[in-house]
Amino acid sequence: MIIVIVIVVVVAVLVAGLGVVVARRRRRRRGRVAIPAPARAAMPTVLVTELAERPSLEVPSLAQRLGSSRRVFDRVRSLSSVGALSTEQLEVVEEVLLRSDVGVATTTMILDNLRVNGAPDGVASAVRASLLDSLTAERTVTATAQNGRVAVWLFVGVNGVGKTTTIGKLAKRQIDEGRSVVLAAGDTFRAAAADQLEQWATRTGADIVRSAEGADPGSVVHDALGRAAARGSDMVLADTAGRRSNSTNLLDELSKVRRVADREPGQVVETFMVLDATTGQNALSQAREFLAAADVTGIVLTKLDGTARGGIVVAIERDLGIPVKFVGIGEGVEDLIAFDPEAFVDSLLDT
Numbered sequence: 001m002i003i004v005i006v007i008v009v010v011v012a013v014l015v016a017g018l019g020v021v022v023a024r025r026r027r028r029r030r031g032r033v034a035i036p037a038p039a040r041a042a043m044p045t046v047l048v049t050e051l052a053e054r055p056s057l058e059v060p061s062l063a064q065r066l067g068s069s070r071r072v073f074d075r076v077r078s079l080s081s082v083g084a085l086s087t088e089q090l091e092v093v094e095e096v097l098l099r100s101d102v103g104v105a106t107t108t109m110i111l112d113n114l115r116v117n118g119a120p121d122g123v124a125s126a127v128r129a130s131l132l133d134s135l136t137a138e139r140t141v142t143a144t145a146q147n148g149r150v151a152v153w154l155f156v157g158v159n160g161v162g163k164t165t166t167i168g169k170l171a172k173r174q175i176d177e178g179r180s181v182v183l184a185a186g187d188t189f190r191a192a193a194a195d196q197l198e199q200w201a202t203r204t205g206a207d208i209v210r211s212a213e214g215a216d217p218g219s220v221v222h223d224a225l226g227r228a229a230a231r232g233s234d235m236v237l238a239d240t241a242g243r244r245s246n247s248t249n250l251l252d253e254l255s256k257v258r259r260v261a262d263r264e265p266g267q268v269v270e271t272f273m274v275l276d277a278t279t280g281q282n283a284l285s286q287a288r289e290f291l292a293a294a295d296v297t298g299i300v301l302t303k304l305d306g307t308a309r310g311g312i313v314v315a316i317e318r319d320l321g322i323p324v325k326f327v328g329i330g331e332g333v334e335d336l337i338a339f340d341p342e343a344f345v346d347s348l349l350d351t
C-alpha cells in the first residue's frame, strides 16, 4: 500500500514539474515574439547641426566687467525715494560715493546738490546726473601728425600699471582701422619688457624696433621713427620704462625721450599717462609726479575690471584736469575701450 502511495506521489510530482517547464517555455516563446527589436537610434545629424550652429560665447557687458564697482552702488540703486532725502539716505549716498573713490570734493558737490534739489526722479537718477556733470572733459584722440610727419603716441607711467599691454591693445585697434604701426621698445630696463612688446607686435601685425637691455631709450625711439619714415608707416607707439636705477632720473629720461620723439620726422600727438585703477588714490599721487615731466594729453585707466573703486575715474579727471581717454577692462586684446562717461555711469547706476 505504502509503495503504491509513494509511486503515485512521485508520478504526481513529475507531472507537475513537466507542466511548469512547458508553461515557462511557452511564456518565453510568447515573450520573444511580443518584444519587437528596438529601432536604431537616430544618429548624429542632430548633434552635428547643433555644434555648427552653437552661438559664440557672449562678450561680457560693461556692467559685468565693472561688477565690483557696480555692487558698491547697490545701496544707492535700492533707495527708492523720490523728492527730498532723509538724513539717513544722504548718509548712505555719502558712504557709497566715498567707498567708490570718487573723492571728497565730488562727494560734497553731489550731496549739496541732493540737499538743495532733492531727487525728483529718484536717488540713482540724481547721482547719475551729478556724476555725468563731473565728466565733461573733451576726449578726442589724435592719431595723425601734421606735414607728413609720423604721429607718435608716448606711454608713461610707473612699472606694472599696464603700459605695454595698453600699447598692444591700441596697436591692434589702429591696425584694424588701416594704419601701419611701429612699436618702439623704449623700456630698456629689462630685456623681458622688450620681449613682451615683441609678443604684442607678433600678435597684432605691428612692426617693432628694440635694442639691448640698458640701451638709451631715446635712441630706440629715434630708430623707430627712422624705420617708420623709411617705410611710410603712420604711427609710432613708444613704450617707456616705469623705473630706473638710482643713478638715472626717470623723469629726466622721459623728458629726453619726448624731445627725441617730437623731432623730425616724428611728432608727439598724444602722451598717455597709464594709471592702475586698483591702486585707488595712490594712482593720483603717482600721476602728479609724471605730469611735470611729460606733457600728458590723456589718461589710460587700466584694470577697472579688478576694482570696486571705479569712481576713481571721476577723482582723476577732477584732480588732475586731464581727460580719461581709454579704460582697460581686462587683459585681452579687445579689453580696452574709449572712455564713454554715459556708458560708464549707467553701468554703475542703471537699475
Ligand SMILES: Nc1nc2c(ncn2[C@@H]2O[C@H](COP(=O)(O)OP(=O)(O)O)[C@@H](O)[C@H]2O)c(=O)[nH]1
Pocket (backbone or CB within 6 Å): 157, 158, 159, 160, 161, 162, 163, 164, 165, 166, 242, 302, 303, 304, 305, 306, 327, 328, 329, 330, 331, 335
Ligand atoms: N585685469 C586687467 N589686467 C590688466 C589690464 N591692463 C593690464 N593688465 C595686466 O597688468 C599687468 C602689468 O601690465 P604691463 O603691461 O606689463 O604693465 P607695464 O609694466 O606698465 O608695462 C599684466 O599682467 C597685464 O595683463 C586691465 O585692464 N585689466
Ligand SMILES: [Mg+2]
Pocket (backbone or CB within 6 Å): 163, 164, 165, 187, 193, 239
Ligand atoms: Mg611694460
